[in-house]
Amino acid sequence: MQVTKLRANADGLVPAGAYFADIAAKLENMNMREAARREALDEEDRELEAIYRKRSMARAALGEWPAMM
Numbered sequence: 001m002q003v004t005k006l007r008a009n010a011d012g013l014v015p016a017g018a019y020f021a022d023i024a025a026k027l028e029n030m031n032m033r034e035a036a037r038r039e040a041l042d043e044e045d046r047e048l049e050a051i052y053r054k055r056s057m058a059r060a061a062l063g064e065w066p067a068m069m
Helices: 016-062
Strands: 006-009 012-015
């Protein structure tokens, strides 16, 4: 007779291996979504920085920088 450890799940009791495999799959999915979200935010940061630099150069060319004290 073989004893298998069981874990509680929404569907009832499942083998521990299947329980942890399900958790690992969910974690992997969450990590992929987070990486995609982080990449989108990084791209937005790069675009905003490019706009800022372009406008800063335009102000410098027009002499609109405030006087330094």
